[in-house]
Amino acid sequence: MSTDKSQRHNERMKRHKEVVDAKIEQATIERGVVIVITGNGKGKTTSALGTLLRSLGHGHQCTLVQFIKGQWDCGESRFFSDPSCALSDKLQTFTMDTGFTWNTQDFDTDKQAAQEVWQQALAYFSDPDCRLIILDEITYMFKYRYLDINDLIQAIQNRPEQQSIIITGRGAARELIELADTVSEIQPIKHAFNQGIKAQEGIEW
């Protein structure tokens, strides 16, 4: 690149840095956050798992609650259940034991399974040592009326100040979006599955 172009690039970068620095200076509140990751695109559960990895990397105690994918032989379960990995000792996991709800097709059994896993999760909402709780695919539990959304809202509002919560799943309710500090909506521009490509280990599970 010519010296002129290179200089203009450097000046643009300098202005960009000034804008970013000013924003960083304005952000002064220190507390846990509520993150909602919703929308129909691929990447909701994996985004929560990536944040979990970060938090565990810093030695935080974390809780992962999976409401839908429980029965799959998924890579994340294999990873975290590897006994060699000391950092995974800080992680508690709970999975709803009926797996994909449309495989069981029984309202009463599924509701009971959802309630059981919710009660296990609830204990961590009053534990200040637990820095992160992930409620993976919990949105469907409200849609199907297995769980009451007001119980979750109350738990979130009464949680320890430094605790963060991540909620994933399609169609997050308006109340959750209002309550959240950060909301990302993942739009599906395209998906391999719709082009006839099989779901595969390491990508979909």
Place this chain on the structure above:
Amino acid sequence: MSTDKSQRHNERMKRHKEVVDAKIEQATIERGVVIVITGNGKGKTTSALGTLLRSLGHGHQCTLVQFIKGQWDCGESRFFSDPSCALSDKLQTFTMDTGFTWNTQDFDTDKQAAQEVWQQALAYFSDPDCRLIILDEITYMFKYRYLDINDLIQAIQNRPEQQSIIITGRGAARELIELADTVSEIQPIKHAFNQGIKAQEGIEW
């Protein structure tokens, strides 16, 4: 719930299962995929990291190339550099060593750093044992003209059949979106940072 309502729920679930099963049956192609995760919302890098975790959990060899966040003391680096974790042995990581580009503000140095890390990554595009390559935040490298997008396109097109590629970053180029099998665009509905909440370890890094 009344028996009637419960029965209607079960029937809806049964129909849902039929639709899902039919789609699964139609998806018969088995090969690696190209995934692009773009948009201005939070969750792009973490989504790639979550997929990495899955793939490592299944014992796959993976390569993670980070173009922007290299210098941060981030949780993912800490996690993967923990020597106790045997599954992480299957992971190769490369980071561009100038860190955030707007902190250096020097076109020539940054371009050289980008080129160096790209050359390291490129070797894995011809290694059939490498099942997943993540190019985290590479989109900015094309925007700033540090790298040539045609080099990436060519590498993707010539890669081993079972290898998957994940590309993250804002403003993914049209050529990449066309080439990809799966594209997710993350929309920022809201972000804690804009409400004065400080970026924090375990969440932002």
